[in-house]
Amino acid sequence: MFQTNYVNTLLKGLDPFHQKSLLLRPGQFINGEIVKIYPGQLASIRLRGVTLTAKLEASLIAGSRYWFQVQPKEGLPVLKVFGDGVGDDKIPQQLSLNSKLNERVVKSLVQADLPFTRDQVVRGAEMLQSVGMADEQGLSILRLLVKKNLPITPATTKALHSMSIGQGFAAHLDELLYLLKSEKIKEPLLVQVQQVLETITTKGNIKVDQHIILDLLRTYIKDDTKAVQSEEARLLLQKLGIIEQQSPKEVVAQFKETITKTDEAHLKQIWPILVREQILLQLTNGKIDDLLTKVVLEKNEDGERTLQQLLSLFNAKGDKSLLSSVFQQEETVGKQLTSIIQQIGFQHERNARQFFLFKDQNSETFLTQLKALLIKSQQIQLPSSIESKIEAIINQITGQQLLSINQEGPMVHQSVMIPLKLFGETTDLTIQWEGKKEQDGKFNPDHCRILFYLHLRKIKDTVIDVQIQKRIVSLQIYNEFDKPEALINVFLPYLKKSLTKLNYQISSLKWTQPKQSQKNNNKSNPVSPVNRLYQPHRQYQGVDIRI
Structure with a gap:
């Protein structure tokens, strides 16, 4: 990955x-x-x-x-x-x-x-x-x-080694949580570790705006949808358990059949101004797209309930645990990611220093973060399986801390790896920032660059390169598969809308397949594919010396 x-x-x-x-x-x-x-x-x-x-x-x-x-x-x-x-x-x-x-x-x-x-x-x-x-x-x-x-020490060496042996951070956390649950240990400290892991898992379940599901359904069943786009929509709808191995016509036929057997009151909750006969007439006339457009989804529990009721008409066997991942979350994704970073304890040593040197009571919360709890748990007798997993996680957190920040001239480069769950799949999201920091220590939001590294089972490795100049955003996505036109068409309007609320505008979105773009590169160049993808804005040099 x-x-x-x-x-x-x-x-x-x-x-x-x-x-x-x-x-x-x-x-x-x-x-x-x-x-x-x-x-x-x-x-x-x-x-x-x-x-x-x-x-x-x-x-x-x-x-x-x-x-x-x-x-x-x-x-x-x-x-x-x-x-x-x-x-x-x-x-x-x-x-x-x-x-x-x-x-x-x-x-x-x-x-x-x-x-x-x-x-x-x-x-x-x-x-x-x-x-x-x-x-x-x-x-x-x-x-x-x-x-x-x-520092050249066994601890720093083991920390960096733990990040190079292949297993992802999210997988380590999932395995430790599974071990703690299966061992059923009553030790208070380990119970606390389990609670923190469950919180991180909950926060890491990134959800998507519920309207996207309606757009995916409309894309799949519309007659004028291209075959490639229809297939992209089908794969995602199948992953969510909304449809099975069905063609668009079969989906519509099942939808119509289910409506004929559904209670009128149930239908009224989805289409308050329509009666069953009107719904069936629109389906008979091939206007299912118009019918789905009339569904109103509020961004609250009522909206979630309406969507659940609608999806039950397509497939009563839909996986509710997966469907829950598409409902609108209460927090923004940014707040979710910030919360995960804090819960893991990437600032553990800094917070400990603040607490012990300056008696800063606000920093006392670091004692309940994952890294602090794991370090403390090493002092008690543990089953070997749990002990080795805790050591691996501590090493991975420390390794990330060692690699997280680099500064060259006025440019600061910062990175973090965050465990996530997307559409029911566990993965790691690596985020890297490049830019100048302001006096308050934050990156200049008007001029910066952000890279997202992600691995998903279906589309494999993906890099999203976000460049921001004067709040104008250009996106370049690197992935070895063909461009998923249907998914981009569904998600892009929501992305534009969300960025507009933050006073940003998207100027371009480009999809690049690395294998094709690298065919003309010099084969003797030892630089890795990821290194080729990321080209610097500038290089800071010009030091004068005496010999």
Whole structure:
């Protein structure tokens, strides 16, 4: 799924947000090429794909590559030439790193073109040895820790490893909830964990405006609907349990037959101004579309009841648990997602610091969030199945925290993975934001970019790229299947209406199939598909240095 692909992309050192940038830290070793030398002891130097202007204080040759070490100086970064024409293979020896694992670590970092310190190599090798991950996957995680300047510890390594092994976050939560229910443990702390998981599951059940169901039905049964669009509508209606394996004509025939057997009072609740004979006459004249248009659905319990009664005329065996997922929810999706993020405890360490340092009573709620409860539950005796699942979830939450924020110049990149249930299917939604933050710490809503990564059973991997400029929204959807015209035609008007209420306007919607769009790409380019999909607005560079 895209969530896993996204994490694996990061673990390989390829950031899908933006191209390589340069951040130099004292003690780092970095390889660079002197591109050109200019009068006045100036030179162009290329470090990690970034071309900089350097003030030369050493005799260097244009076109040659050198190893440099970043010096702890104030002001402009200072690079000191390391050794005399030292080759990549001699770096471990020059740094007195003579063990085989140290050499593998250095080689891995050099091949990834990552600046590193001697201490990072030593601690990295020790860490990989201690956790039993002295393999390529362990090295890829170490590269990410070095790249993002994260602590090199067994805990951070296990956290990132948990995100690369494939199982989704939502699946982990579902499994723990199942284990807690089946074990029937009376321990108060685990009961509290179960309640929080149930809350997250409830909040994660994203519902859709009930009018969409009427539009899907109308799309399916209309005579002038194209075959492809009719099939798209049928698949979704079947998924919701509204129809079975029936053609549009069979659906209408069953609908008409059911109406003849239905109590008049029941029909009056759906069509208050029509009697049975008028309803049947419209069906006989092929005006079922007009008939469905006359159904009024209020955005309350009465509207839900009316829709249930209408759908029962199509299929009395409809799955009510699935149908409940299409009724209008009380909260907005934004509030639902915010609530889930808070319940999981992605701000656990920050809230703990606020609470213990500043005695902030408002931060005390972090103690009832999932991560805090799971950490506390590790202190009690647990069945091995529950213990291992709790550890996996803690590692996944921590891994997300480690990868969630990155800043390059004035641009901030932030991401989060949220467990959801869409049309009865459990999945993970990964959201990534790119933009400038205002003084209040929030992204500028007029100019930003948002990506949604989603995996669903029918349409598989999907990326939705939302670009906002002056509150004008352009959408680009990446999916390997053909464009679902019927579903887009049904959902787009509701999306436009909702965005208009927030003072946004949609300028375009484009559907792109990645396999086709990538056929002309350079096959030697090692960048992953997700990385190709996301191209940066700009790259921040232009650092001046002294050599």
